[in-house]
Amino acid sequence: MRVTCIGGGPAGLYLGILIKARFPSWPVRIVERNRPLDTFGWGVVFSDATLENLQAADQPTQREITESFAHWDDIEIHFDGHTIRSGGHGFSGISRKRLLSILQQRAGELGAELNFQTDVVDVAAERDRCDLLVGADGANSRVRQTFAEEFQPNLERRRCRYVWLGTTLPLDAFTFIFERTEHGWFTVHAYRFDEQLSTFIVECREETWLAHGLDTADTQQTIAFCEQLFGPYLHGHRLMTNSAHLRGRDWLNFLRVSNERWSFGNVVLLGDAAHTAHFSVGSGTKLAMEDAIGLADALAGAESDGLGKALEQYEASRKLEVLKLQNAARNSTEWFENVARYATLPPEQFAYSLLTRSQRIGHENLRLRDTTYVDRIERWFGGRAVPPMFVPFALRGLELQNRIVVSPMDMYSSVDGTPGDFHLVHLGTRALGGAGLVFTEMTCVTREGRISPGCAGMYLPEHVPAWKRIVDFVHASSRAKICLQLGHSGPKGSTKLLWDGMDEPLDEGTWPLVAPSAIPYSPRNQVPAELSRAEMDDIRDAFARAAGMGMEAGFDMLELHCAHGYLLSSFITPLRNHRRDEYGGSLENRLRYPLEVFRAMRAVWPAERPISVRISATDWVEGGIDGHDAVEIARAFKGEGADLIDVSAGQTTPDAKPVYGRMFQTPYSDRIRNEVGIATMAVGNITDVDQVDAILAGGRADLVALGRPHLSDPFWTLHAAAQLGYEEAPWPVQYLSGKEQLERLAARAREAAS
Numbered sequence: 001m002r003v004t005c006i007g008g009g010p011a012g013l014y015l016g017i018l019i020k021a022r023f024p025s026w027p028v029r030i031v032e033r034n035r036p037l038d039t040f041g042w043g044v045v046f047s048d049a050t051l052e053n054l055q056a057a058d059q060p061t062q063r064e065i066t067e068s069f070a071h072w073d074d075i076e077i078h079f080d081g082h083t084i085r086s087g088g089h090g091f092s093g094i095s096r097k098r099l100l101s102i103l104q105q106r107a108g109e110l111g112a113e114l115n116f117q118t119d120v121v122d123v124a125a126e127r128d129r130c131d132l133l134v135g136a137d138g139a140n141s142r143v144r145q146t147f148a149e150e151f152q153p154n155l156e157r158r159r160c161r162y163v164w165l166g167t168t169l170p171l172d173a174f175t176f177i178f179e180r181t182e183h184g185w186f187t188v189h190a191y192r193f194d195e196q197l198s199t200f201i202v203e204c205r206e207e208t209w210l211a212h213g214l215d216t217a218d219t220q221q222t223i224a225f226c227e228q229l230f231g232p233y234l235h236g237h238r239l240m241t242n243s244a245h246l247r248g249r250d251w252l253n254f255l256r257v258s259n260e261r262w263s264f265g266n267v268v269l270l271g272d273a274a275h276t277a278h279f280s281v282g283s284g285t286k287l288a289m290e291d292a293i294g295l296a297d298a299l300a301g302a303e304s305d306g307l308g309k310a311l312e313q314y315e316a317s318r319k320l321e322v323l324k325l326q327n328a329a330r331n332s333t334e335w336f337e338n339v340a341r342y343a344t345l346p347p348e349q350f351a352y353s354l355l356t357r358s359q360r361i362g363h364e365n366l367r368l369r370d371t372t373y374v375d376r377i378e379r380w381f382g383g384r385a386v387p388p389m390f391v392p393f394a395l396r397g398l399e400l401q402n403r404i405v406v407s408p409m410d411m412y413s414s415v416d417g418t419p420g421d422f423h424l425v426h427l428g429t430r431a432l433g434g435a436g437l438v439f440t441e442m443t444c445v446t447r448e449g450r451i452s453p454g455c456a457g458m459y460l461p462e463h464v465p466a467w468k469r470i471v472d473f474v475h476a477s478s479r480a481k482i483c484l485q486l487g488h489s490g491p492k493g494s495t496k497l498l499w500d501g502m503d504e505p506l507d508e509g510t511w512p513l514v515a516p517s518a519i520p521y522s523p524r525n526q527v528p529a530e531l532s533r534a535e536m537d538d539i540r541d542a543f544a545r546a547a548g549m550g551m552e553a554g555f556d557m558l559e560l561h562c563a564h565g566y567l568l569s570s571f572i573t574p575l576r577n578h579r580r581d582e583y584g585g586s587l588e589n590r591l592r593y594p595l596e597v598f599r600a601m602r603a604v605w606p607a608e609r610p611i612s613v614r615i616s617a618t619d620w621v622e623g624g625i626d627g628h629d630a631v632e633i634a635r636a637f638k639g640e641g642a643d644l645i646d647v648s649a650g651q652t653t654p655d656a657k658p659v660y661g662r663m664f665q666t667p668y669s670d671r672i673r674n675e676v677g678i679a680t681m682a683v684g685n686i687t688d689v690d691q692v693d694a695i696l697a698g699g700r701a702d703l704v705a706l707g708r709p710h711l712s713d714p715f716w717t718l719h720a721a722a723q724l725g726y727e728e729a730p731w732p733v734q735y736l737s738g739k740e741q742l743e744r745l746a747a748r749a750r751e752a753a754s
């Protein structure tokens with residue numbers, strides 16, 4: 001098979017090496033437009049895991065690379081006059097020039113043809129001259145552009161500018177420096193990659209860059225600016241550039257690249273041409289080289305199964321891994337784009353937030369790297385070294401013994417709104433299970449405001465004693481507090497029980513629906529009637545009445561459900577609210593009614609008890625609510641006296657395209673908490689202690705709600721305590737023998753693992 005590889009960066013060269021090592025008879029041509037050691041950038045980093053992959057693929061290359069490495073363990077953060085250091089991170093750095101020269105030499109030795117200073121313009125012609133054309137031509141790939149229809153690229157130009165400089169400053173840690181100027185923050189990402197040199201990347205927001213006139217600065221002016229700004233850290237060392245061949249493009253915007261498909265016919269994308277990962281997660285070169293391994297492996301089957309199959313197999317073997325890393329990189333990119341948001345955190349939390357920004361490293365993982373650092377942060381967070389989730393939290397007069405919350409979960413098991421024995425056992429067990437706060441399911445303020453015939457309510461007099469029985473049990477038998485979530489289904493009402501079909505309209509016994517506008521939730525659902533002002537008053541009063549009934553039942557806290565496409569959420573999202581009166585149009589108008597409802601509830605609810613608001617922080621569709629709106633929504637509720645925003649997302653339209661993943665809604669909580677300055681609760685695919693503690697210690701939320709994990713394990717909190725060796729969690733006295741046994745087993749498991 002004749003292979004032509006456009007681009008002689010790490011991806012193309014390494015692929016050339018692997019192909020020639022395995023299939024020596026295949027002619028491989030690598031075409032590179034630059035000269036052999038013309039390179040933009042200075043050093044790159046690898047993790048130990050990447051090195052293992054490289055070792056398995058081609059030992060001689062791995063050996064050469066390892067011999068050229070600079071190793072370091074610590075991360076050092078300079079922020080607001082503080083220096084915070086954390087260890088155990090284990091990186092290796094190598095100069096990009098050295099890496100390229102190792103790869104070029106090995107590729108040449110194995111018989112690959114290297115054509116330098118050859119800019120490929122006619123990609124289609126190259127394609128016709130070979131059996132396999134590899135686009136390893138970097139983030140601005142011409143191969144990808146030429147066949148854009150087939151690859152369907154998605155290109156996102158990010159909002160920071162960065163310049164990749166070098167310095168002789170000998171750094172002994174991966175170093176982050178944050179400096180505030182009159183126009184905004186500048187960040188340095190710096191690390192040593194050989195005996196003499198360190199990489200020194202300077203980054204800032206586009207508007208900061210413009211305000212400092214850096215758009216018109218030449219290379220020398222850029223260097224002078226950075227040397228002056230970071231002078232105190234440089235200790236007399238100079239900054240240098242090696243991007244002269246890029247004709248003045250010193251400051252770049254990071255380009256996030258992804259592609260719907262990575263191959264078609266005999267063309268395939270590799271490395272940055274296929275996908276990029278922001279430099280702050282230091283994985284671009286690793287991904288590029290691992291792509292080469294994946295492609296070389298897949299090509300082994302090309303002769304028997306055909307090239308098409310092999311390319312499909314390559315894509316399938318790499319896509320998930322790349323997507324995971326790109327998701328982590330997205331979190332990391334956004335962190336650095338929003339330094340101003342985090343700069344309001346105390347320095348200890350700022351540093352912790354930075355270390356855990358990608359959501360890939362959790363609390364226990366950090367502890368494995370550096371126990372002393374984690375002890376220090378725990379002491380800072382909780383006054384003593386306890387896992388963050390077991391640090392009490394107060395809202396108004398409500399004191400929670402820990403930060404774990406049983407998320408509201410509709411059980412579809414009430415009869416005309418009345419919760420029964422099932423609810424007593426269900427909520428009672430979860431209170432015994434150790435969570436600090438237990439939520440009721442969405443409890444509907446009118447009969448017509450129910451989602452399904454099985455939904456709980458607070459609209460008949462008998463609902464008060466039915467709920468009081470549950471509240472009294474929780475108070476008498478556990479230290480948990482209990483919160484009543486009040487809502488109205490709006491356009492999503494009159495549907496079947498969940499297990500008979502989610503959002504499916506009832507076959508019989510339907511009732512009429514109301515909404516801000518006469519827009520059905522989906523083509524299958526009933527068309528709701530547009531609410532009149534008088535009807536809006538009635539529903540507002542029903543919320544206030546239900547709040548009063550909740551007080552009689554003894555609830556500790558209220559939550560107003562403004563999420564998931566139900567009535568109040570439908571007012572807020574422009575997708576469902578097309579009103580022409582003062583309740584439609586701008587976000588301010590769309591919020592008017594939900595705020596009126598909140599005010600009416602706040603007026604009857606005791607001042608010492610808190611009220612939270614659950615919102616959908618994004619509709620996950622173009623033109624719907626986004627993170628920026630979510631901040632404004634939270635700010636508006638805060639202005640009315642809301643104590644906490646419970647940050648959920650989506651379920652407002654069947655057209656939503658959610659980006660699922662671990663903790664996928666937490667970035668919205670983080671943004672709201674730190675931009676608005678209000679307590680938040682994170683929820684959504686948060687499943688383990690490591691994640692929970694990192695969210696809390698990093699200031700991404702004040703409480704963490706777990707929904708499905710509590711369905712499978714009512715004792716989630718007590719199990720977490722045993723797993724972490726935290727012995728003070730309040731077990732019911734009746735269950736203490738179980739505690740001792742569990743703790744013994746957990747201690748043995750920890751010992752065996754260490």
Ligand SMILES: Cc1cc2nc3c(=O)[nH]c(=O)nc-3n(C[C@H](O)[C@H](O)[C@H](O)COP(=O)(O)OP(=O)(O)OC[C@H]3O[C@@H](n4cnc5c(N)ncnc54)[C@H](O)[C@@H]3O)c2cc1C
Nearest residue numbers: 007009010011033044045120137138271272279284285286
């Ligand atoms: C500031 C910064 C810091 C980074 N830090 C790290 C790090 O610490 N660790 C890490 O792993 N990664 C890092 N990266 C990412 C890393 O540089 C890339 O992910 C990696 O180089 C991708 O390799 P590649 O071979 O796919 O692309 P490239 O290295 O971009 O190589 C593509 C090659 O194709 C050539 N080419 C392009 N078009 C043509 C054409 N038409 N004809 C001929 N040749 C062509 C180019 O000249 C280039 O040599 C960083 C990136 C940036 C921007």
Ligand SMILES: Cc1cc2nc3c(=O)[nH]c(=O)nc-3n(C[C@H](O)[C@H](O)[C@H](O)COP(=O)(O)O)c2cc1C
Nearest residue numbers: 407408409410441442683684685686706707708709
């Ligand atoms: C069966 C079920 C019922 C739910 N009922 C409610 C509800 O009544 N009110 C609400 O706000 N969210 C409800 N949710 C959403 C959960 O509270 C939670 O936000 C969601 O399950 C994501 O968290 P998780 O990944 O921890 O499960 C429900 C979710 C499920 C799976």
